[in-house]
Amino acid sequence: MRKLKNEELGRLTIEEYKQSNKTPIAIILDNIRSLNNIGSVFRTGDGLCIEQIYLCGITATPPNKDIHKTALGATESVTWKYKKDTLDAIKQLKSEGYTIVSVEQAEGSIMLQNFKVKVEEKYALVFGHEVKGVAQNVVDASDYCLEIPQFGTKHSFNISVSAGMVMWELFRQMRY
Amino acid sequence: MRKLKNEELGRLTIEEYKQSNKTPIAIILDNIRSLNNIGSVFRTGDGLCIEQIYLCGITATPPNKDIHKTALGATESVTWKYKKDTLDAIKQLKSEGYTIVSVEQAEGSIMLQNFKVKVEEKYALVFGHEVKGVAQNVVDASDYCLEIPQFGTKHSFNISVSAGMVMWELFRQMRY
Numbered sequence: 421m422r423k424l425k426n427e428e429l430g431r432l433t434i435e436e437y438k439q440s441n442k443t444p445i446a447i448i449l450d451n452i453r454s455l456n457n458i459g460s461v462f463r464t465g466d467g468l469c470i471e472q473i474y475l476c477g478i479t480a481t482p483p484n485k486d487i488h489k490t491a492l493g494a495t496e497s498v499t500w501k502y503k504k505d506t507l508d509a510i511k512q513l514k515s516e517g518y519t520i521v522s523v524e525q526a527e528g529s530i531m532l533q534n535f536k537v538k539v540e541e542k543y544a545l546v547f548g549h550e551v552k553g554v555a556q557n558v559v560d561a562s563d564y565c566l567e568i569p570q571f572g573t574k575h576s577f578n579i580s581v582s583a584g585m586v587m588w589e590l591f592r593q594m595r596y
Numbered sequence: 597m598r599k600l601k602n603e604e605l606g607r608l609t610i611e612e613y614k615q616s617n618k619t620p621i622a623i624i625l626d627n628i629r630s631l632n633n634i635g636s637v638f639r640t641g642d643g644l645c646i647e648q649i650y651l652c653g654i655t656a657t658p659p660n661k662d663i664h665k666t667a668l669g670a671t672e673s674v675t676w677k678y679k680k681d682t683l684d685a686i687k688q689l690k691s692e693g694y695t696i697v698s699v700e701q702a703e704g705s706i707m708l709q710n711f712k713v714k715v716e717e718k719y720a721l722v723f724g725h726e727v728k729g730v731a732q733n734v735v736d737a738s739d740y741c742l743e744i745p746q747f748g749t750k751h752s753f754n755i756s757v758s759a760g761m762v763m764w765e766l767f768r769q770m771r772y
Contacts, residue, residue, distance in 0.1 A: 421702040421741045423732055429701060429751040437749050456632065464757050466748035490754060497749045525605060526597040532764075533772040556599055565597045568764075569771075572642035573613050573673045575605040577760070578666060581640050584757035585764040588708075588744075592765075595745075596709040 437469070437497045443591055444542040445470040446513055448520075450506040450558050451477035451549045452579060459490030460580035461547070466494035468591045471542070473500040474509040490580075510544070510561050518544040522562040523586055524554045525575070529565035532586060537593040545586055547579050613642070613673045619767050620718040621646040622689055624696075626682045626734050627653035627725045628755060635666030636756035637723070642670035644767045647718070649676040650685040666756075686720070686737050694720040698738040699762055700730045701751070705741035708762060713769040721762055723755050 432440060447465060452458055458480060465473055475481050481502050482488070482495035503509040510520050521543055537543070546562060548554030559565060568577060568585055577585070608616060623641060628634055634656060641649055651657050657678050658664070658671035679685040686696050697719055713719070722738060724730030735741060744753060744761055753761070 421698075421700075421704050421735050421738070423729060423735060424701045424703065426751075429746075431751045432747070432749050434749055440747065443747075460754045460757060463750060463752075463754055466750050467744070467746040467753055469747035492750060492752075494748070494750060522597075524597075525600045527600065528597050533768050553599060559597050559599060562597070568643070570605075570643040571608070571616065571619075571645035572670070573608050573610055574639060574642050574668060574670060575602075575607045576639075576668075577643055578636045578639055578756065580754065581636060581756055581760035584753070584760045588761040588764060589768075592709050 434497050440469060442471045443469050443594055445587060445590055446472045446518055446544040447583065448474045448506060448509050448544055448546040449476060449479045450546055450554050452479045453550050455480055455484060455486035456490050457580045459487040461583050462491040462494040462498055464584050464587055465498045468587050470498065473498055475500060475502045476506040476509050477504065506558050507561055513544040518542045520544050520546065520562040521564050521566050522546040522554045522559045523582055524548065524559055524565045525567050526559055526565040529567035532566060532568050532589055535566055537590055543590060547583050550579060610673050616645060618647045619645050619770055621763060621766055622648045622694055622720040623759065624650045624682060624685050624720055624722040625652060625655045626722055626730050628655045629726050631656055631660060631662035632666050633756045635663040637759050638667040638670040638674055640760050640763055641674045644763050646674065649674055651676060651678045652682040652685050653680065682734050683737055689720040694718045696720050696722065696738040697740050697742050698722040698730045698735045699758055700724065700735055700741045701743050702735055702741040705743035708742060708744050708765055711742055713766055719766060723759050726755060
């Protein structure tokens, strides 16, 4: 099984990316502290070709060399916006027809393996602060909570990893 | 949707974790450079209750304060071993009955959405160096290559994110 060379991967230019069909997913980062996490979410968003990312509250914005270290250029391809108040991002995305889904351990949350994407629906996934999680008022403004089942000693995933798992699950259902 | 408190999450003690039923997944880290990535794989492994992690080659081992920063204690719960040569880890895990799956963009790779877990089968997932990927001789010693489809400008995910996506997909099929 010969490893593919970079030139065999069919990578898009930024121009081609901007024109390409997007996966109907937006991401809302609610007060994310780590520049590493922010950059990593951009990189995953680029790979799965999502629509847009909202950076909210204390979440830092590009250009930033520490975001760049993990985004590796994906801040140029993926559309992003900044909102000081996460609730304003939710309001905006609701007005664009998105279903708002907070990824959080909460009463009445839907477990990720039970989440069934609806055809023609667009989803905005909210990920919260590394320690505090998604703020309660943001959870309250969401249509659903989605929870990744956990069986270990910690019951908390790194946010860029959670974002990867949840984005993959929705992407898989949407594209295949 | 009230957020759950830590004491409502049903977190296992390390002792309970050691006794619990494991998800039949092992991870092989083939020359991983970033301490952040190593710790993050431990944390995800804890949450999904995998069997073991092999740290190989230049991959650093616990105790290490930078691994701890992202593992947050998961190096205590998840069983790990070190092998200088990744091929020795593969040999060991093959002798324990694992199917070896390198996560790599290669000729004849199976796309993640098409990968069907077999009942009663145990899988060892190999993740490679941040820039060079899984070494060709390690790919050659594997039973399959597994590839995450990508539609962006980069065609490379952060390794802790890839590990999260692939572990989630196998975990979902194994547990639900």
